[in-house]
Amino acid sequence: MKLTSIPRTWRHLRRYNQVIRILLKYGFDDVVDAASKDLILRFGKSFIPRPKSIKKLGASRAERLRKAIEELGPTFIKMGQILSMRPDIIPPEIAYEFQKLQDDVAPIPFEEIEKVIRDELKSDPYKIFPEINKEPLAAASIAQVHRAKLKEGKDIVLKVQRPSARAIIDVDIEILSDLARILNKYFQEKLNQDPAAILDEFDKSIHRELDFIQEGKNISRFKRYFADDPTVFFPSYYSEYSTSNLLVMDYVDGIKASNIDMIEKAGLDRKEIAKRGTRLSFRQIFEFGFFHADPHSGNMMVLPGNVIAPLDFGMVGQIDEVTIDHLGDLIVGGIRKDIRRIIRAIEHLGIIDYTVDVNALKTDITKMIDNYYGVPLKELQLNILMNEFYELIQSYRLTLPPHLSLALKALLTAEGLGRLLYPEFDAVSELRPYLRKIIMRRYDPRRKFREGIILFDDLSLLAEELPKKTRTIINKAASGKFSIQFEHRNLESLVNELGKSSNRLSAALVISALIVGSSFVIQASIGPKLFGYPLIGIIGFILASVLGLKLIWDIFRSRKS
Known part of the structure; x- marks a missing residue:
């Protein structure tokens, strides 16, 4: 144990005790027992009674882990949500449970929100926003969203960072850092990946989400890319009023893509919405290499005329032209059942290292692909194919580069949204034109x-x-x-x-x-x-x-x- 972690641990002793209590409550005695070998964590455990373990109630380990994370609070929930997008590094059953994690929290009093707005603007907020609705539109662990109006009457929303969000996240990341070290020390043979590396990736990701100026730039970039597409709407971002803790953007009045009943009552075309939603993600990934990393139904609004309006631009991914080419090869190889193309793609994508038995991997991929011979392309589901690929990747203890994993997850989420809206939706047919463009672009003089x-x-x-x-x-x-x-x-x-x-x-x-x-x-x-x-x-x-x-x-x- 590093000596520098001792004062930090004493400083956060109450939170350490809380984390250990919750781990014990949900039956993770093995983790706590390993932690007890560490002087500081043993001190925390000695002051906590052992509550009744929930694992005796019949819940699976994955379900208990999800419930523990929900109780541990916002930082752990955020990490679970991000890990749910990385099925290449966590088992499928845990990834499935983590997808159920909700980031909804009780709203904080408007007076605290008002103070943040005032501090960020360094002036009276009502001189700029004559109307600010005291009731939040949404309340999450990082921010709270309130509807407001500009002086000219324009409807906008204010995304305000919670005053304590950054401090809570920093404390929890320090605790997670110690837990990652303990996991790596005592459970290394059971782990596919280095927990410290995963935590480092999460640390960077969540601090990017805490920077609302960067989120505003993401909105502006998407708006510029899709300026010629009338089927998509991106809100305007008001940089003159925004700061790292305050984001000002257009209010989007629509129906959530997950609300099928409301979509039908509004007389909208579910099949067309499914097509436009997936095309939006496909174009972001394969044309621009800059994409919304979490395009689930809750982050998609539907406007009159079947127009798609994405929300929440804090988490984005970016891949270069060469990666787009090889990602296209990987998908084409899967669709065409071309083993050589798949192997070549994963080699170029940096998934295989020198320790891998390529012949054995090729044999396993062949077996996986053989299951789909005779299956019509319109019946081929990308999510099933990719989930089997993820399991294969895990069995060889390989890892996808983070942004490549985000791109694949965004593709699968887009397909899932399409099937939610229209069960007969054929994602492969929608994907074909983009794959064709990749091949044509590769040979462009x-x-x-x-x-x-x-x-x-x-x-x-x-x-x-x-x-x-x-x-x-x-x-x-x-x-x-x-x-x-x-x-x-x-x-x-x-x-x-x-x-x-x-x-x-x-x-x-x-x-x-x-x-x-x-x-x-x-x-x-x-x-x-x-x-x-x-x-x-x-x-x-x-x-x-x-x-x-x-x-x-x-x-x-x-x-x-």
């Missing part, structure tokens, strides 16, 4: 041109630095400051391989130059043309392709030999 420039720049830098690095090594060796230990075995073959490597590097530079030069010629559209493209550019690309294939063949042949 403009993208290849950009990639060629980057490759040429990298190779040029390598060619520039290699002699300098070599000279440095030689100088160190000459001055006696360089030492290396090696066993001499077939050094001649090493020299030959170095010669081959130099030749390949030279060939790669020539190929890169041909690609870049041909791209410039095609962009400039000069000289004689063939099929509408400059002949010189076409010849350059053909020559680069031939040399590239020759280079690949030489590499393959040398590896085989």
